[in-house]
Amino acid sequence: MIGALSEFENRLQKVDRHISKWARRQGVTCYRIYDNDLTNFPLVIDRYEQAVHVAEYQRHHSLDEFQHQAWLEACLDTIAKILEVPRFLVFFKERKRQKGQQQYEKVDTEKQQRLVQENGLNFLVNLSDYLDTGLFLDHRNTRQMVREQAEGQHFLNLFAYTGSFTVYAAAGGALTTTTVDLSNTYLDWAKANLVVNSFADQIGKKHYLIKADVKQYLDTLRPGQFDLVVLDPPTFSNSKMMREELDTQRDHVALLNQVIFATRPGGTIYFSTNYRSFKLDEANIKGVEIEEISQRTIPQDFKNKKIHRCFRMLKR
Numbered sequence: 001m002i003g004a005l006s007e008f009e010n011r012l013q014k015v016d017r018h019i020s021k022w023a024r025r026q027g028v029t030c031y032r033i034y035d036n037d038l039t040n041f042p043l044v045i046d047r048y049e050q051a052v053h054v055a056e057y058q059r060h061h062s063l064d065e066f067q068h069q070a071w072l073e074a075c076l077d078t079i080a081k082i083l084e085v086p087r088f089l090v091f092f093k094e095r096k097r098q099k100g101q102q103q104y105e106k107v108d109t110e111k112q113q114r115l116v117q118e119n120g121l122n123f124l125v126n127l128s129d130y131l132d133t134g135l136f137l138d139h140r141n142t143r144q145m146v147r148e149q150a151e152g153q154h155f156l157n158l159f160a161y162t163g164s165f166t167v168y169a170a171a172g173g174a175l176t177t178t179t180v181d182l183s184n185t186y187l188d189w190a191k192a193n194l195v196v197n198s199f200a201d202q203i204g205k206k207h208y209l210i211k212a213d214v215k216q217y218l219d220t221l222r223p224g225q226f227d228l229v230v231l232d233p234p235t236f237s238n239s240k241m242m243r244e245e246l247d248t249q250r251d252h253v254a255l256l257n258q259v260i261f262a263t264r265p266g267g268t269i270y271f272s273t274n275y276r277s278f279k280l281d282e283a284n285i286k287g288v289e290i291e292e293i294s295q296r297t298i299p300q301d302f303k304n305k306k307i308h309r310c311f312r313m314l315k316r
Contacts, residue, residue: 005074008041012082019301023047030116030125030137031301033083045079046137049116051089052079053127058094091127115196119144121167122196124189134162134189138307139232142270142297146230147172149268153227156180158214158259163190165230170199170207174228177207180217187211215246218255221262228268229259235275248273253284260287260315269313272297276306288313 016033023031034045042057054076063071072092080087091112112128118140125133146155146165150172157166160179163186169177179190187209194200194207203209210217214233233255237246252273259269269288282290290313297310 005078008038008075009078009082011037011041012045012079016083022300028118028140028301030118030135031299032137033301035302035304037303041075043075045083046133047083048114048125048127048133048135050085051091051114051127052083052085053091053093053133054079055093093131119147119168121171122193123164123167124162124192124196135164136161138298138302139164139272140299142230142272142310143168145297146228146270149228150174154178154225156226156229156259156262158217158229158231159233160190160230161186161232163187163193163209165232166190166207167193167197167199169228170194170202171197175206178210178226179208180210180212180214182211182213184211215244215251215255218258218262221258223261224264224267225262226267227264229263230270230272231255231259232270232272235273248275249278252278253281256285256313260285260313263315265315267315269315270310271313272308272310274308278309280311285313287316289316 012034015037019031019033023029029049030047032044032046034043036042036044036057042059044055044057046053056072061068076090076092077087079085080090113124113126116123116125116135118135123135125135127133143165147168150169151174153169153174155166155169155174155177157163157169157177157179160166160181163179166177166179179187181187181190191203191209194203199207233246233248233252235248252271256269256271263269280290280292290311292309293312294305294309298305298307
């Protein structure tokens with residue numbers, strides 16, 4: 001695995017110079033800099049304003065534990081130097097293959113929560129304690145689409161995670177937002193994100209946070225209850241809190257048909273998945289016009305154009 005550190009340093013300097021210019025022009029302060037650009041440096045590097053989040057893809061290599069740790073420390077020192085970030089603000093995670101409930105587990109307890117901005121909105125991110133930071137940067141464009149469409153709409157956010165889509169919908173003038181997740185941790189985080197965007201007094205009046213298994217929650221909805229929906233399920237989950245496991249490839253038709261039932265005619269559903277081998281069963285999804293919009297939703301700072309797939313569905 002190990003390669004010449006100077007090669008990594010030169011590559012990082014080059015990509016940072018290019019992407020940071022783009023980010024300044026666009027007013028983007030949280031963005032991806034490097035994603036496995038060099039085979040011998042299988043890292044993902046994201047900037048969150050004054051801090052940097054680094055993840056290592058788990059790969060087979062010939063280094064023993066001591067050698068690997070030394071290599072990693074050298075990489076992190078290089079990242080701090082090239083990106084001009086204090087070393088203590090470079091946060092590292094090892095990305096193993098996650099399955100089911102593991103994707104939500106803590107990896108640390110440092111509680112390094114930071115406030116960052118995106119398109120003029122505030123978001124709390126945690127760069128130390130979880131495998132994911134609380135703000136998926138690859139959906140920056142999708143969130144803006146929701147904001148531009150939200151005025152006067154009843155908005156539903158399913159598998160809502162930390163509620164970033166909800167904040168965008170609220171900022172866009174949604175009449176109501178409903179945020180559904182099974183995790184108390186993420187619902188509290190979503191609430192905090194609403195609070196730091198000055199929506200505190202509307203929580204429970206216009207903005208509703210619901211702890212529920214999405215599959216069971218969808219059974220309770222009335223026809224045409226929502227105008228705008230985001231459905232972004234995990235690829236797989238076997239959380240003990242769920243009545244049955246979730247498999248997005250297997251279950252997406254049933255989920256979508258229930259969402260379509262609860263969406264008014266003329267309403268919009270954004271469905272996204274990061275499952276690389278996903279195949280949309282379009283023939284069995286009823287009552288909508290479907291358009292894949294992944295080329296528009298994946299931001300310019302993501303060289304990996306398979307980071308997610310996103311579909312926009314219009315209810316007939």
